[in-house]
Amino acid sequence: MTQPDTGTSWIDGGFGDTDNRFYARGGLAAALIRDNRGLATSIAPYSAGSPPTPNWSPFAADGQLRADLFAMVRSGGQWVPNPNPNNQGFWLIGAFEDRGGPERRPNVRHDDAMVLQSIFPFDSDLTQVGMTIQFNGVQMLSPLLRRLRMNLPLTDQAGNNIVEQPGTPYVVSRPVDDTEPDYQLILLFARQKASGYIYTAEGYSLVRLDDIGNYRRDKTASDSPNLGFTVLPDPYHVDIDPTDPTSGVLVPALYSEWIGGDGWTQIGGAPVWLGPPPVATDGASAGDVTLVVETPVGGGASLTYTVQHQAPGAAWATVAGATATPGTPSAGETSFALTGVPTGTQQFQVVAEGANGAKQVSQYSNTVTVT
Numbered sequence: 343m344t345q346p347d348t349g350t351s352w353i354d355g356g357f358g359d360t361d362n363r364f365y366a367r368g369g370l371a372a373a374l375i376r377d378n379r380g381l382a383t384s385i386a387p388y389s390a391g392s393p394p395t396p397n398w399s400p401f402a403a404d405g406q407l408r409a410d411l412f413a414m415v416r417s418g419g420q421w422v423p424n425p426n427p428n429n430q431g432f433w434l435i436g437a438f439e440d441r442g443g444p445e446r447r448p449n450v451r452h453d454d455a456m457v458l459q460s461i462f463p464f465d466s467d468l469t470q471v472g473m474t475i476q477f478n479g480v481q482m483l484s485p486l487l488r489r490l491r492m493n494l495p496l497t498d499q500a501g502n503n504i505v506e507q508p509g510t511p512y513v514v515s516r517p518v519d520d521t522e523p524d525y526q527l528i529l530l531f532a533r534q535k536a537s538g539y540i541y542t543a544e545g546y547s548l549v550r551l552d553d554i555g556n557y558r559r560d561k562t563a564s565d566s567p568n569l570g571f572t573v574l575p576d577p578y579h580v581d582i583d584p585t586d587p588t589s590g591v592l593v594p595a596l597y598s599e600w601i602g603g604d605g606w607t608q609i610g611g612a613p614v615w616l617g618p619p620p621v622a623t624d625g626a627s628a629g630d631v632t633l634v635v636e637t638p639v640g641g642g643a644s645l646t647y648t649v650q651h652q653a654p655g656a657a658w659a660t661v662a663g664a665t666a667t668p669g670t671p672s673a674g675e676t677s678f679a680l681t682g683v684p685t686g687t688q689q690f691q692v693v694a695e696g697a698n699g700a701k702q703v704s705q706y707s708n709t710v711t712v713t
Contacts, residue, residue, distance in 0.1 A: 370531065373529055374434055382501065442477060528545055535605040550572055573597060611640050622709075
């Protein structure tokens with residue numbers, strides 16, 4: 343790469359640019375758990391196909407948290423089964439101790455090859471990479487946490503919930519025979535900024551209980567143990583190859599992370615129209631118009647456009663037939679071939695939408711008489 347002749351300053355070069363919206367601590371945290379039932383409950387981001395199709399996300403299409411995640415919901419102060427028949431069957435762990443929130447412990451080991459000619463490693467290979475998750479839920483009167491402390495399943499073989507109903511007298515016992523139920527965990531974190539919440543979600547498709555900490559009950563202790571889980575590969579958890587995101591090739595994934603929320607959308611910003619107003623020209627055929635505008639900047643790697651027209655005194659309406667051609671008639675410009683525009687005097691504007699869903703409207707174009 344050619345070395346530039348001149349450089350820049352620390353400030354102009356952006357070497358001091360920081361953004362506390364990328365800072366992640368505190369805020370809100372939640373842990374959701376359900377049984378793993380193989381293909382019927384895989385939380386994989388994508389499913390096989392050509393091309394692969396989106397499969398599951400803890401977020402709705404608008405980037406907000408889903409409202410159908412829980413098997414049990416609180417209504418009028420009582421905990422009742424979720425009436426939504428399509429609920430995702432997750433149970434909310436509930437409150438954590440102040441310093442007992444979800445802790446993820448990566449386990450990375452390596453082996454260094456040493457040679458006589460150097461005191462530094464000659465080569466190094468990873469020999470183990472793993473992940474464990476621990477948290478301390480303090481709501482130990484919850485039937486859910488009683489079952490987790492005993493390492494019991496949450497559903498029967500048919501997938502029906504068997505967690506006891508709060509408010510109903512019950513007994514639950516730890517069998518002498520060993521049980522090793524497979525669970526799925528979703529860890530959710532939220533941090534509020536001026537522009538809205540930033541949500542992060544971590545999905546662990548197959549985990550097994552591997553640690554139950556000590557617990558006691560006194561004036562200050564909550565009688566709750568620290569619960570630990572080992573993350574294992576789930577054959578049904580696949581995602582698009584992160585080393586080649588455009589390939590469409592699915593690869594096995596140990597876990598996945600999602601990021602969304604209004605606060606996150608605003609970080610990417612909306613497309614910015616820097617140039618002059620769009621220029622409209624009547625076309626050769628009836629209802630045809632050519633619109634040229636300087637291509638906006640920002641908003642992500644790809645932009646989508648909507649062209650709107652307006653007759654004097656009328657409301658803005660979308661032009662159904664609008665084909666965008668970037669780089670025409672010259673570099674840095676985008677032309678739109680419009681068809682089906684109503685005849686008469688019309689004015690136009692372009693709505694640019696970024697990859698993050700943020701939108702920005704251009705200036706108005708000149709008026710043109712459409713023939």
